[in-house]
Amino acid sequence: MQKKLLFLCLFLFVEVITAQQDILSEQAEISVLTIGPGALLNDSFGHNAFRVKDPVKGIDLAFNYGVYDFETPNFYLKFAQGKLNYLIGLNYYEDFFEAYISQNRSIKEQVLNLSQIEKQKLFDYLLNNIKPENRRYLYDFFYDNCATKIKDVTNIALNNSIQFNDPRDFKPQTFRELIHSNLNRNSWGCFGIDLALGSVIDKKATPEEHMFLPKYIYRFFEVATIKNSNKPLIKKSNVLYEKIDAPVPSQFLTSPLFIFGILGGFILFITYTDFKKQKQSVWLDITLFSLTGIIGILILLLWFATDHKGTHQNYNLLWACALNILVIGQLLKQKTSTWFIKYLKFLVILLCLLTLHWIIGVQVFAIGLIPFLIALFIRYLFLIKYYSNRH
Incomplete structure (x- = not known):
């Protein structure tokens, strides 16, 4: 109930912004947030979000494409069938930040090197996407998830002009190897994945396909450039929170x-x-x-x-x-x-x-x-x- 109330308040806030045809100021920044892995299996691969910050307009919001809609009829059946719609979520940045701090998950920020027109285009796209009729999308773990959405939406704002370069020491891997890199091979989560997923994920992923994992969004965005101008995609990077290492008991x-x-x-x-x-x-x-x-x-x-x-x-x-x-x-x-x-x-x-x-x-x-x-x-x-x- 509290989550519904919070989203309603945020949605009304967005509606007010839209109704006022609010335009981002010159001081506005849009950045990509990369969240490190968490303790649970569904958190093991990290997370991504957009942060829209405008100190002049008093805006500081986080948009992310990884929200379950638990009220979906036959939720578990659709999840098993691969027919479950996911949602774009909206949070006040401070709440978003504190939630991941409480889970002791690292948070990195990359400020996008966008023109004023490009920032406004990206913000308008997110505002339109958060509307009830546009919030849902058919989730696919490898090709349409919280990380790939960041890549795709950023590309839309830049008219598909991003040049993704290979990061330093980049080594192509199979989809399964990429999954294994985030899991303990001798864990029940990894066991279940290796049992349920077939040989189709044992093929080499293209460099861009590596970006189904949030950590590769960070790595590829860090060295990406804008075509024709050779301008770097990222203006600056910040570590907002560093995970505190703790000993992991043997299982x-x-x-x-x-x-x-x-x-x-x-x-x-x-x-x-x-x-x-x-x-x-x-x-x-x-x-x-x-x-x-x-x-x-x-x-x-x-x-x-x-x-x-x-x-x-x-x-x-x-x-x-x-x-x-x-x-x-x-x-x-x-x-x-x-x-x-x-x-x-x-x-x-x-x-x-x-x-x-x-x-x-x-x-x-x-x-x-x-x-x-x-x-x-x-x-x-x-x-x-x-x-x-x-x-």
Whole structure:
């Protein structure tokens, strides 16, 4: 309720400005704010915003393109489908600043080197964008987010005349490598991303595509120039707040690699026991086939039933085979069909293909899966031998 009231007040303020046809003074400055990563997964990649400051007119506002509309009908379903609209947000700069200070997130400012006409054009664009009928846009993590909007809107103000140059020591990376650079590889957030996103994000991003991450907005803007004039895009840069470093406690005992290491060890122990006693722990195989089958179905849904571009061509299906859910009945029979042994060999081949995909760089998989995949491979080999002997 308080957020709604605040936005209403800010919107009325903007309406007053618009109604008065307010023009920015010569002292006005428009800058790009870059917020450092936060503690939560959705804050791990940082944030960007525009700051419009005019001491003569008493204006000091922050516009940002990263606001959820939680009142959207079927919010979580649309989020999962990739059909969720995001909003442009408006805050008093002081409130915006204090909010990120309280989260101990670094704040950097780059003042844009704009003419008076360009400043007014950018301000007018933001004022028009903040109107209720214009606030929403269809979010895309890689191509249309809080960072890419900063680049696109700035380019509009400058009639697409920005020349983006490569920063010093710039090294092109894949989209997945760029994501990994902001996350602990052995974290559940990174695990979930590597599981849900497909091989399409293992291609090299162009220099400009790196700017889906806020830190690259800062780096590329810092060395950008205006075409034809060779004028720098940034007039000056300031560090408004430096994050206070604090020790991060080790979370290895709850990490994916440790948990799946225990799970993999357990599967290997049961498999070794079954091999020595020449028996089958059917409950384990039903669990494994159910788990991998359900995960495979979810991956297929993310690929074919959503608008997310990053979930396409996901070769996690090579270990999470959706067909597993359909063959569970074979595990319950006294004598399995001959084709089921061939199917188990097919699953082994899929795991070998997964390894090849990983080695040659078609897709990078979650490192936490390694012990589980090894155990799954050995379990399949045991089942092939066990059922072959029974036949």
